[in-house]
Amino acid sequence: xxxxxxxxxxxxxxxxxxxxxxxxxxxxxxxxxxxxxxxxxxxxxxxxxxxxxxxxxxxxxxxxxxxxxxxxxxxxxxxxxxxxxxxxxxxxxxxxxxxxxxxxxxxxxxxxxxxxxxxxxxxxxxxxxxxxxxxxxxxxxxxxxxxxxxxxxxxxxxxxxxxxxxxxxxxxxxxxxxxxxxxxxxxxxxxxxxxxxxxxxxxxxxxxxxxxxxxxxxxxxxxxxxxxxxxxxxxxxxxxxxxxxxxxxxxxxxxxxxxxxxxxxxxxxxxxxxxxxxxxxxxxxxxxxxxxxxxxxxxxxxxxxxxxxxxxxxxxxxxxxxxxxxxxxxxxxxxxxxxxxxxxxxxxxxxxxxxxxxxxxxxxxxxxxxxxxxxxxxxxxxxxxxxxxxxxxxxxxxxxxx
Numbered sequence: 001x002x003x004x005x006x007x008x009x010x011x012x013x014x015x016x017x018x019x020x021x022x023x024x025x026x027x028x029x030x031x032x033x034x035x036x037x038x039x040x041x042x043x044x045x046x047x048x049x050x051x052x053x054x055x056x057x058x059x060x061x062x063x064x065x066x067x068x069x070x071x072x073x074x075x076x077x078x079x080x081x082x083x084x085x086x087x088x089x090x091x092x093x094x095x096x097x098x099x100x101x102x103x104x105x106x107x108x109x110x111x112x113x114x115x116x117x118x119x120x121x122x123x124x125x126x127x128x129x130x131x132x133x134x135x136x137x138x139x140x141x142x143x144x145x146x147x148x149x150x151x152x153x154x155x156x157x158x159x160x161x162x163x164x165x166x167x168x169x170x171x172x173x174x175x176x177x178x179x180x181x182x183x184x185x186x187x188x189x190x191x192x193x194x195x196x197x198x199x200x201x202x203x204x205x206x207x208x209x210x211x212x213x214x215x216x217x218x219x220x221x222x223x224x225x226x227x228x229x230x231x232x233x234x235x236x237x238x239x240x241x242x243x244x245x246x247x248x249x250x251x252x253x254x255x256x257x258x259x260x261x262x263x264x265x266x267x268x269x270x271x272x273x274x275x276x277x278x279x280x281x282x283x284x285x286x287x288x289x290x291x292x293x294x295x296x297x298x299x300x301x302x303x304x305x306x307x308x309x310x311x312x313x314x315x316x317x318x319x320x321x322x323x324x325x326x327x328x329x330x331x332x333x334x335x336x337x338x339x340x341x342x343x344x345x346x347x348x349x350x351x352x353x354x355x356x357x358x359x360x361x362x363x364x365x366x367x368x369x370x371x372x373x374x375x376x377x378x379x380x381x382x383x384x385x386x387x388x389x390x391x392x393x394x395x396x397x398x399x400x401x402x
Contacts, residue, residue, distance in 0.1 A: 022312045066108055
């Protein structure tokens with residue numbers, strides 16, 4: 001039986017509430033501490049939850065609520081310039097990608113965590129932590145402290161917990177891109193369950209019909225210098241739309257989508273980042289989950305799903321192993337190979353997004369072949385998306401790697 005009975009979970013985004021619910025399901029009294037004074041209502045862009053992420057959410061009883069808020073996107077299309085190249089085959093036997101606004105996902109996770117008895121405290125920004133033989137004490141910026149058997153760092157890509165575990169830990173690496181999402185006053189001749197991924201003359205963008213009319217689109221701009229979200233939002237939306245129109249001037253329907261967008265409907269997401277390989281996932285009493293330890297590029301389509309998986313798998317390890325140290329070792333052994341494979345795949349996708357003129361010219365010829373060979377969904381995504389956690393299986397019997 002585990003000696004771990006209490007946990008401090010730092011961060012109230014995706015991984016934090018899921019870790020709180022999973023730990024409580026595992027018999028651990030967990031409290032979530034969030035730095036911001038309230039939930040992230042209305043903040044953030046959209047994200048996709050893959051079948052493996054939904055499967056993990058089933059374990060903590062939130063998958064149904066998430067599906068009710070999300071939109072299934074069963075069809076994906078590749079396009080190069082004005083030419084639609086091919087439909088990306090789906091994985092048979094699996095549900096489609098679920099598209100959800102980040103704020104809606106946060107609210108659903110928060111509401112269910114509280115309903116399940118997980119305490120959530122807002123306005124608690126972690127500034128330090130001290131470990132001892134008997135537990136770990138967290139110190140917050142408001143002068144308060146909290147003590148438990150373990151501390152779970154679910155505090156995102158700029159994790160404080162990561163630097164407490166290892167002062168020399170790497171930080172997030174900018175991808176060299178700024179992200180934008182918007183809704184355009186332009187109806188598309190395709191069904192609402194289709195996402196189109198388009199390689200334009202100079203850059204990559206995507207679009208899909210909006211359920212209330214018009215079209216949602218997302219695009220990136222290259223950025224020589226990373227910008228914080230605050231810095232990016234100081235620039236008027238009208239100026240960002242001008243830059244995006246210039247960048248996608250030769251693209252169809254990219255240029256028209258941008259040109260038919262009201263500045264009030266543009267969402268500036270700031271610089272996009274990914275996490276390099278993190279050498280230390282844990283100390284004696286502290287451990288990392290989610291973006292704090294593995295944040296693949298958004299090209300992976302797996303960021304949120306992997307965060308949910310890791311939160312659930314950590315809880316299993318804590319439940320089944322005798323102490324924090326053995327649980328953390330098993331958890332890292334179980335998760336590291338999987339998340340690093342996904343990150344490597346996303347890096348390859350990023351390279352294709354940045355294809356040069358010659359590569360883009362050849363892409364209409366190469367893409368159909370690639371979609372049926374090296375990029376075939378079963379080969380590229382089957383291991384990722386068919387991953388199912390067996391909650392009832394004991395990790396002590398031998399944790400299976402991803």
